[in-house]
Amino acid sequence: MMTTNQLIDVALKAGEILLRSGAEVYRVEDTIFRIFKSYDVDCECFVLLTAIFITAKPKGSDNVSVIRRIKGVSYNLHRIELVNSFSRNLQERPISYQEAMEILEDIENATQYNFISRLVVAGLTALVFTLLFNGNILEAFIAFGISLILYAFKEKYSVIGFLPFFEYFVSGVIAAAVCLLALSFNPSLNIYIIIIGSIMMLLPGMALTSGIKDALHGDTVSSLYRLTEAMFISVALGAGVGVTLSIGLRLV
Amino acid sequence: MKECILAFFGSLFLAILINVDRKKFFWVGLPGSLGWAAYAWLLDATREVIFATFVGAVVVGVYSEIAARKLKSPATVFSISGAFPLVPGVGAYNTVQMIVEGDMNGALGTGIETIASAAAIAAGIMLASAIFRIMKRPM
Known part of the structure; x- marks a missing residue:
């Protein structure tokens, strides 16, 4: 046959x-x-x-x-x-x-959701998680805006596609920069909650958990690969945010 | 209650971003809210983050196994979506943030907690699937 x-x-x-x-x-x-x-x-x-x-x-x-x-x-x-x-x-x-x-x-070739609906969903993710981490409505909407920018950037970026982890660094920079901008208008905002909410969709939660799942199944090599990937993504994101904040907070 | 609804949509929206099937929208949101309910309640009662995460993951795992059998699709679909609100992505990010700020002790603490929570989630989900596998086997 x-x-x-x-x-x-x-x-x-x-x-x-x-x-x-x-x-x-x-x-x-x-x-x-x-x-x-x-x-x-x-x-x-x-x-x-x-x-x-x-x-x-x-x-x-x-x-x-x-x-x-x-x-x-x-x-x-x-x-x-x-x-x-x-x-x-x-x-x-x-x-x-x-x-x-x-x-x-x-x-x-099965169909995916179109760009606009994925973009809106990405924004809503940030909105929901900001509220879940006890942010207020204003902070949630700022996070919504930031993650729209981040998702659009991510999609555009995957078309250009060079260094894989650089994308996350730039995303961190963008998120922190927009937050600082918002902070200069309204100093009472909790920018850490906004940043965490808006980068929630980029965080390597799935890689981290499947990495350990693979390890428990005995696939140690793949597990290390995934955990390392998760580590690099968080390092790139955190570095982007950290560098921008440490420069920005002195200026604002 | 408000948090459970938020966790429902948190799971659902992240699941849509990884392209879940349209027909399962309700079924991938539900484990998020069940898992979060168990987690939040235990965290409130015991103040033990890792234990609460583990129990939340067991709830997600049991739900996923039942849903997988009822809806005829792999349990991973439900467990990945359901685990999203519990996943310590925030911890991973906080760790790096603290390193950048120079707070090494804080970074060590959060870093270990992050790895432990990730392990707790994976162990919880696997425990549930192991139990179901043993139960399915004829005695």
């Missing part, structure tokens, strides 16, 4: 979509195993956050090994869900290569 190479192709594609959507390492390995099992072929696979290694062991012919390099993660829960149900369906009813690849292409 499928040659070994085609099967590897399908498994790699499914694994790549999962990894690039921010799925845990054990889930990717599980899915690849499940796809191979549906077609009754033995396999070994080893997944890092930056690469997938698969060796297929078809009965009666030579083993085949492949590596795929993975670049660029953008967290996407919907895709994880779709690939998950794809691999489960495969187990019940194996399908042909063309069909499988078409389904995976569709998953890869």
Whole structure:
């Protein structure tokens, strides 16, 4: 029904979509195993956050090994869900290569929310978290404004795309600078709450938690990768805010 | 009560930013508010941040496992969204902020607390999923 190479192709594609959507390492390995099992072929696979290694062991012919390099993660829960149900369906009813690849292409191109609604949602996130951290309404609306700027910047930036962590440094600078501007109009504001609320969506909460989740599953290498990433993001953000505030607070 | 509603929307909005399915809006917001309710109540009663975070995460984990079975999608979808209000991103940021300001003792304290809370969340969610896995296995 499928040659070994085609099967590897399908498994790699499914694994790549999962990894690039921010799925845990054990889930990717599980899915690849499940796809191979549906077609009754033995396999070994080893997944890092930056690469997938698969060796297929078809009965009666030579083993085949492949590596795929993975670049660029953008967290996407919907895709994880779709690939998950794809691999489960495969187990019940194996399908042909063309069909499988078409389904995976569709998953890869599944629609996202448009820019305007994501922008508004980013703003609302800041608003809600500022209130949750006991900020008042005025502070919440300032945070709303800041995170609109930050999200627009982030989207524009990902089009240009150079140094990955520099983006976070600049975001920190922007957030702190706007806060200082607001502070000069109204000195009673609590700028720390505003800054924290507005950068909430940039903070590496998911990387931090999945890093430890990976560690508890025994995937130590991937866990270290994620924790380091989380550390660099917080350092870049904090440095951006800190530098701006320490200069700015003396001027205001 | 006000905080629970805020935590509901906090979870939901962050989940939308990582592209959650339209049909699950209510179901990804709910664990945020349940987890936060447990966390806030325990924090008030015991003043133990890490313990409160752990219990909040267990609540999120149990909810996610049940929801995953009812709604037929991976538990991660619900647990990631539900954990957002608990996640110590703020702690991570505060730590660096203190380092920049030169407050090394403060940074050490917050830094350790941040790592411990992150571990508590992961452990809480995994505990719930382990329990469900054992229960599912035929005796």
